[in-house]
Amino acid sequence: MALMTGEQYKQSLNDGRAVYIDGEKVNNVAEHPAFKPIVEAKARMYDLNHDPALKDICTTTLSDGEEICRAYQLPKTKDDLQAIRKYVETVLDDLDGVVYRVGDETIGEMWSLYDAQDQLNAIDPKYAKNIAHHIDRIAREDLFHVSANTDPKGDRSELIAGKGGAKLLHVVEENEAGIVVNGAKFETAAAYAHQAFVKPTISNWGHGEEEMKKFALGFICDMGSPGLKHICRSSLGKDRDEKNYPLSTRFDEIDTLLVFDNVFIPWENVLFYNSLESAQYIRNTLHRYSSFNYVLRLLRRADLLLGTALLNVEQTGLTSLPAVKEKIADLIIYRETIHSHLTTAVVDAETSPGDLAMPKQSTLYAGRVYALKHFPAMAHLTRELVGGQLAVTPDADNFDHPDVKAYLDKYYSLGEWKSEDRTKLLYFARDLLNSSYAGHKVTFELFAQSPPFAQYLATFSNFDLEKNRKMVRKAANLSNNHKEMV
Numbered sequence: 001m002a003l004m005t006g007e008q009y010k011q012s013l014n015d016g017r018a019v020y021i022d023g024e025k026v027n028n029v030a031e032h033p034a035f036k037p038i039v040e041a042k043a044r045m046y047d048l049n050h051d052p053a054l055k056d057i058c059t060t061t062l063s064d065g066e067e068i069c070r071a072y073q074l075p076k077t078k079d080d081l082q083a084i085r086k087y088v089e090t091v092l093d094d095l096d097g098v099v100y101r102v103g104d105e106t107i108g109e110m111w112s113l114y115d116a117q118d119q120l121n122a123i124d125p126k127y128a129k130n131i132a133h134h135i136d137r138i139a140r141e142d143l144f145h146v147s148a149n150t151d152p153k154g155d156r157s158e159l160i161a162g163k164g165g166a167k168l169l170h171v172v173e174e175n176e177a178g179i180v181v182n183g184a185k186f187e188t189a190a191a192y193a194h195q196a197f198v199k200p201t202i203s204n205w206g207h208g209e210e211e212m213k214k215f216a217l218g219f220i221c222d223m224g225s226p227g228l229k230h231i232c233r234s235s236l237g238k239d240r241d242e243k244n245y246p247l248s249t250r251f252d253e254i255d256t257l258l259v260f261d262n263v264f265i266p267w268e269n270v271l272f273y274n275s276l277e278s279a280q281y282i283r284n285t286l287h288r289y290s291s292f293n294y295v296l297r298l299l300r301r302a303d304l305l306l307g308t309a310l311l312n313v314e315q316t317g318l319t320s321l322p323a324v325k326e327k328i329a330d331l332i333i334y335r336e337t338i339h340s341h342l343t344t345a346v347v348d349a350e351t352s353p354g355d356l357a358m359p360k361q362s363t364l365y366a367g368r369v370y371a372l373k374h375f376p377a378m379a380h381l382t383r384e385l386v387g388g389q390l391a392v393t394p395d396a397d398n399f400d401h402p403d404v405k406a407y408l409d410k411y412y413s414l415g416e417w418k419s420e421d422r423t424k425l426l427y428f429a430r431d432l433l434n435s436s437y438a439g440h441k442v443t444f445e446l447f448a449q450s451p452p453f454a455q456y457l458a459t460f461s462n463f464d465l466e467k468n469r470k471m472v473r474k475a476a477n478l479s480n481n482h483k484e485m486v
């Protein structure tokens, strides 16, 4: 196999997959207006890997010389982590927007499971073999791989047994060739990806009862599998034009309710099954690597907020006011703090149980919470600095109408900032801060890796508290007779 081109990627999506949106069945995802822009963005990423000028950044080789995308190489050193960062930043620079679930972020979840090969071997050696095989296969076949964790929950009492049967994704049949599964997951990008790592949702798996075992499974699922139904939410950019909505028309990452209606999964794609221990393990470690790539996107969002606020206040000369400088400084502090977490997580990288280079976990998880918690306030600060024109500016077409063009040019020109550039900046700011796409992204960021309580728990569980206990015990001259919090 070899690195895919954008064209090959687009053609590969035309595999008969069952995709539904706005009440219609989609014939070819790559050509459908709701999916076309984001498919083009992903195709562009595939093409970047073939650009000779970017070869060293976007690609690398396996030990046998096979050329693969940089994002798919298991990180063995701090330099590998740094190279992944450079790759992500290069892609986002090229696209001029922020895309999240485009492969590099989701592959890390497979690396977390790779770290558990000893445990998988103890359950059944075929599972350890399968995870190693799939990590290699994704890289060699250059597959676009996504992540399916969250089952639609609704009435909790019906999750494992209810009137219509259990709702959580589970095995309904097991035979020599594989397993058959039923259930559903929410999954961004599923409709235009090749495959997903499907795994248990957040639950108390560690204390699960015997009856929970059939839900404790992880597997690779081909997104064109018979019985799989992609039921998608409407596009936020489809009926809009690029001048007025420069982000939503290019970067809307469509979310899917993925229904598994008796989907067959061959044994070679099963990564664990009937294992509460594996379910608990994967939930505890899921974002060990992927949150690095996720926080990189939040850094880019922070950069866009800062640049947008700055250009808006510079047009009007407001940057000379100390109060405005202070607000811009807040945006700089936000940006620089996220950057520092990412940098330190690599400098202090740890060795994982599978001998990989793992970003320093406590720093990375603290950075993720910091970036997410402060994003709404930083977006609001940017909104404040841009001013009310963000919400009241007439759309671009009006600027071409002979009756009103002169008025609009008059009221939207300011010194060397002519109305065309001023409105371009305002439309960009509107799509970053005020459109339905902007609102959707805030919710995406809040939940897409896991809900906030789980992110706080990850921070708590990955920090070495003992040093602080010891420090204060010694400084306050305490005895050692206190129970530790669990």
Ligand SMILES: Cc1cc2nc3c(=O)[nH]c(=O)nc-3n(C[C@H](O)[C@H](O)[C@H](O)COP(=O)(O)OP(=O)(O)OC[C@H]3O[C@@H](n4cnc5c(N)ncnc54)[C@H](O)[C@@H]3O)c2cc1C
Residues within 6 Å of the ligand: 101, 147, 148, 149, 150, 151, 152, 153, 185, 186, 187, 188, 189, 255, 440, 443, 444, 447, 448, 449, 450, 451, 452, 453
């Ligand atoms: C835009 C978007 C894209 C998404 N993309 C994906 C994807 O690609 N793949 C995927 O698998 N999932 C995806 N998700 C789903 C996402 O992972 C879940 O929304 C998230 O994990 C929360 O689960 P839930 O929505 O079922 O909420 P619930 O589990 O119902 O939780 C709702 C709220 O209840 C509270 N709560 C629930 N349980 C507890 C607890 N034990 N302790 C304390 N408080 C609790 C919290 O306040 C929590 O935020 C996406 C979600 C969104 C919004």
